[in-house]
Amino acid sequence: MKKGRILLVALVLLATVGVGILSAQGQAESAKKPVLTVWMKKQFVEDQNVEFEKRVNAFAAENNVDVVVELIAYEDFFPKWTAAIQSGVLPDLCFFGYQEVGQFYQQGLLMDVTDELKSIESKYGKIYDSSKAAVTFDGKTYAFPVWGEGTALYYRKDLLSAAGYNAPPKTWAEFKEIAKAVTDSSKGIYGAGLGYGAGNSDAEFLTRSMMFAFGGSIFDANKNLAFDTPENRAAFNYIISLFKEGLTPPTAVGWNDGGNNAAYISGQAAMVFNTGSIVNALGSNPELKAKTGLALLPAGPAGQFTVGIANNMGIFEGAKNKDLAVKLMEYLYEPTWYAKWIEAGAPLGLPVYEKLASAPIWDNEYFKPFIESMKTFKYLGYKGDYTPNAGKIYNMRLVNTMFESIIAANTSLDAAIKTFTSDAKTLIE
Amino acid sequence: MAVTHNSLSKTKFFSWENLPLIILLLTTLYLIVFQGITTIWSLGISTTNKTIGGNSKFIGLGNYLKLFANGTYRGAMWFTAVYAVFSVGLKLVLGFVMALALNKPIKGRAVIRALLFLPWALPTLTSVLSWRWMLGDVGGIVNHLLMTFKLIKAPVGWLGEPALAKWSVVMVNVWRGTPFFGISILAALQAIPSALYEVGDIEGANGLQKFRYITLPQSMSVVLLVTLISMIWTLGDFSVIWLMTRGGPANSTHVFSTLSYITAFQNLQLARGVAISMSILPFSILLLIVIMKQIFKK
Amino acid sequence: MKKQKNTIWIIIIALFLLGTMFPIYWMLVTSFKSFQEVYNLIPRLIPEKLLWSNYTELFTKYTFGPALINSIIVSTIVAVGTIVISLYSAYAVSRMEFKGKTFMPQLFLMAYLIPRTILFIPIYLLLAKIGLLNSIWGLMLVYPTITIPYATWVLISYFQGTPKEMEEAAEVDGATRRQVIWQIIFPIAKPSLVSTLIFSFTLCWSEYIYALVLINDKFERTITVALSSMLVADIIPWGSLSAGAVICALPIMIVYIFASKHIVTGLSMGSVKG
Structure with a gap:
């Protein structure tokens, strides 16, 4: 009795699969247009x-x-x-x-x-x-x-003005100054909403924007690796100081792409850098949207840069x-x-x-910085054209890895630069 | 013994009596086509310099030699082993305890079993991402609860510090995989004839002795098998690590599969990426041989 | 003495339930939260109010319905087929004599040695050749490579540990092989068969990479791909994603509770002590 039923079910199933496979094949062949x-x-x-x-x-x-x-x-x-x-x-x-x-x-x-x-x-x-x-x-x-x-600076107008600043930072030096002023770890508010993590492609881009603003880059104009430069080191030391001085949220190393968004939407970070997606998401939160200001990324000694x-x-x-x-x-x-x-x-x-x-x-004040940034977009290969090698370094998140090892694993900057260079050379061959 | 059943005469091969054998052969054939050929394809490609969309040239063990010289690869090899050994070890212990507990006559165990089975049943994508969110900072319930109970003072970067991140991915793997052990071993426990325990009772064995001399040997082949399969799966596990840490922080949680994925599909070095994945073969084959010997010994 | 022992086991089960269920409880709670509530710095263990919109969005915005049906069809057919095939294969390996008796089943496990993150390429090439890309029938052809080795081996190890006396007695009485398999082995092996069936089902249910690569049409998609297609930018729709997870868990719960009574009907019913 039972075996009959089960065998029957199995047979029917097999037959269905067979017919299904044949008809799926048939469909693929019968299409003429x-x-x-x-x-x-x-x-x-x-x-x-x-x-x-x-x-x-x-x-x-x-x-x-x-x-x-x-x-x-x-x-x-x-x-x-x-x-x-x-x-x-x-x-x-x-x-x-x-x-x-x-x-x-x-x-x-x-x-x-x-x-x-x-x-x-x-x-x-x-x-x-x-x-x-x-x-x-x-x-x-x-x-x-x-x-x-594009990427723009999101800032909380209310928090900035409470600290005595009525305009967003124009330079990276100013950014740090304001971040210091608005950070209040007892309330869980941090000025600089930036973080690192292998799942954080935003950070790979943003760090390059900062390096470029300090006059540095990963590649020179001839598409060769030019990483250990004084300009880059200045940018690196600046970024590390933001973390070491406690201006970033405590678990910002380990963020993925959603990290800065969540930090901003939840009110944990007073300033973050992101694409327009936060503006789109703020549609459901008019209160926070009203407190939000947008600006171009701050400038450095070499000018204003946005990696697009x-x-x-x-x-x-x-x-x-x-x-x-x-x-x-x-x-x-x-x-x-x-x-x-x-x-x-x-x-x-x-x-x-x-x-x-x-x-x-x-x-629209929420839109303008994004379209402004587009005019000066730079890409991963800067100061040269994009090359697949630049892409490989980005895909492996070598820049993020470097900062993670400095900030979370206490590697020295010299050692981290060395590791980056040798890893990059292996990738490029 | 029914001799007729066990002797194969060629003339009568296609008979109802031989149906199991015929099905076994067909299945083997199917697996050879779908897995054997693809495996050979993979092995073959790993000995070339093929890039995605590019031509290939035979370079022998060139990929492997290059890889061994690469620090990131060696780190991934080390963590692949650590990840697999710790995850599978914990899953085995917890799964066995879970199976023993579920084998007790406890009220509502049908529902309890179903609930305990759930982590395995949920699509990895959602459960792993949820874990990520729970371990995070903003809205992270784990840090919040630990702080409420005063176990920690400040939020902990579960995925931001290399050591913690390693434990975190192991933990999520264990959370997800324990039911696989628990439920499989439970089925084996259910198959132990109760007469054996009755004999044990008569001989005055205590609980521990019964476990040692009845439960363990009777369920051993399933335990070994589940360990083997889970080990092979964990060695090749991709989604937990990719979704939790993507190999970070500071490359501390890269395993072969994540490194292979970036190399082959994002950096287009297909052959190199396949070679990275192939690197687990010696380990898994060794494991396969050792455990198979154990199972067939019985 | 006995009471005390059981209390220990109840405590152990309670601990397991806590560890297992908390993340799932969290998904359940999240699935009822609004976008803004999910992004609160301080999480709440109970949602402010129960919001159903995450669930309705699944079906209006994310075409989750067809994906759910596809997944149910694929997983059911593959799981049932796997069990029948594996039962016969495992029987052949453990009860029949032939050349390659130990080698052949080991070949089965070789199938697991290369991770799917690589194997999807040659599998894609193969399915393109036979014209089965972009259809759930193609998935059904591929998924048994994941389920059969596992299922066959669990059943083999089960057979290895089961005495042959009853079968031999039946054979002496003139029973055919079919009768032995379906009337003697099947009822006894039911707990193993049912749990293997459920595992085979879940292996298909949560498979991702083949489903992603082999299917292009959104109406042929399975749930895992439908879920991953929600992750489009750096802002994750936690509410809907969690709602999707809850819906994915429901069929498994139902199947499992339904199957549970078969899992306990084995040799050991009623009198397991330990």
Whole structure:
């Protein structure tokens, strides 16, 4: 009795699997219309995701093609890219951070879109040079810049003015001075909301912004490693002093990307550096939003610097529907739709069209510093162009690791610099 | 003995009597296709200089030699071993205690078992991230409770100090993996014939003696097996460490899998990354051989 | 004497429950908190008020519904299939004589030696070849590589420890192999089979990397990928993420409580002392 039932269940299951597999295969073969596959980075603001899918579907309807849009969280892209590239089953139009554009370009995987981008610019308007620079190598552009992400200083107006400061810090020296004045560890409030951690990509970027402001960098203009310089050391000593003098939250080493956001939203940190995501999130907290001021990152002896993030869409050389992908890209670049799409995600996402930067929405006090920062974006390869080597150092979080070992493991600065240099050399080979 | 059952004559191979054997062969074939071939692919690639999307050239043990010269890799090797040994050791001890406790006639044990099983059942992503949040600073309940009970004066950076971070990832792994031991061993305990314990009672054995001479030997093969499997899984564990610390602080919690992931998929050095992952093979194969011998001895 | 002993075990169980359940309680609480409350510097053990919006958001904003159904289908089919296959394979290894008797099952475990964080590449290549990318059927073809070695081995070690007398007696009486397996072994092995079934189910339930790489269509996704797709920026939606975890835990709870009565019906029912 029982055995019969169980065997029957097993047989039915096997049969279902068999039929399912066959029908899944059948589906793949029966499709006749070209199928355009789009991999897009999933946006923080849900409206942007919805609008993007709608737009791509509209394109599909107009051009009588089928589309598959997949919205993917950034961290999830890496295994997917790998599998796609190794198997040759590639998406037609695909999101890339500029680091990936550089890496995949070096592998010869990406289509040169210089001419396509030029024709789009002549049709729709000029795109920021700083955005194009991030994905241009040896004079050729290998991806379409779609949006930027800037970093700004968030500060608590109420706490600063209580300490006697009515304006945000203009320089890093001033930043430390104000941080000291507002820190009150008995109340759990800390002036400098910055931290380190291997999961903290923000810190990798921010530290570079600070190094650049002090005149330092990781690479020189010829893309060679130039790490142990007096300028860098000045920046390092400055950063270490913020931690050693207790101006940062006690567990700031060990933060991931969410660390500074949480510290700011909870009221633990009076000043943090972040992309626009906190502004977007403050929508649900008008009280804190009213107390929040925004400004450009402070300047150092060498000037004001922001390390930027450039987000792009590109086309794999081996993709099946390259022409259609270009056409879709042009469709997405159409300024009226594009402007609306960007505005839905402001200020986290920044427009790449120069003329859109003067749109009224960016006069908003919460938005302005982000778009301002975009004009002077520097990238990981600074003082040279981006190179995959710069990306490797970033991916391994060598800068964060250095500070973690100094702050949490009491390594000396000399030793830490030495370790960084040898680790970086191993990565670069 | 039913001799007919045990002799295989070729003419009658495809018979109902041989169904188990046929299924075993088919399963082996399936695993060879899906795992054997892919394993060979991995081994092969680790002896080349392949990058993602690039060509490959055979370089023999070049990747491995380069890796051994690399301090980060050696650190990861050390912590992989520490992480696996401590996690599995704790899981084994706690799991055994849990199984013994759950084997007692206690009211509501069906529900209790289900509850104790939960850490294993939750998707790692959410449970590990929740742990991260609990151990954190802002809204971190662990620090908050410890401070409320005056056990610590200031918030502790569980994931910020190398030593603490190491313990934290071990703890989360143990939290998640103990039910695997507990429930598997429980099933083994359930299979011990109660007649054995009755004999023990008659002979006047005390609880400890019964554990030593009945419970332990009777459940040993399952215990060994679960230890082996858990050890292999823990040696290759990725998500706990990736989501908790991503290898930090100061590279103190990097293991082979996290280092391999960054190297292969973010830095595109595919062959090098695969070679890092392959590095656990000697350990796991040794373990496999030793434990298999033990199991088959019985 | 007896009473005292049981008290010790009750205390031990209470400790286990505390350690195990606290993080889960925390997820449960978080799933009812508002965004602002989650980000309070001082956490509260009980939410200010019960908020259901995190749960509704799962289904409106994150397409969690189809993912849940997919996961249930994949996990159930793979788990049940695994048990049947493993029961037969384990029986063959422990009760039949043939060449490669010890070698073949060891091959099974070799399957675990290379972590999935690497293996997903060749598996992807393979599925691309047979045209099963982007479908849960492809996942069903791959997941047994995770479940079968474990399940077969647990059953083998179970068989190793079980006396053969009853089976042999039945064989002498002329029972066929099928009858021996389903009428003698199956009822006795039920506790092991059920717990193996549940483990196989959960192994599929929480699998992430294959599900992420092999599936592109959001309606073919499984729960783990649906959860990870919530992590889009540096601000984590703790409420919805926790709500997702709670919903993932529910089916397992139900299955487990339902199966629990089978786990205790073994040889030892009623009279286990220790």
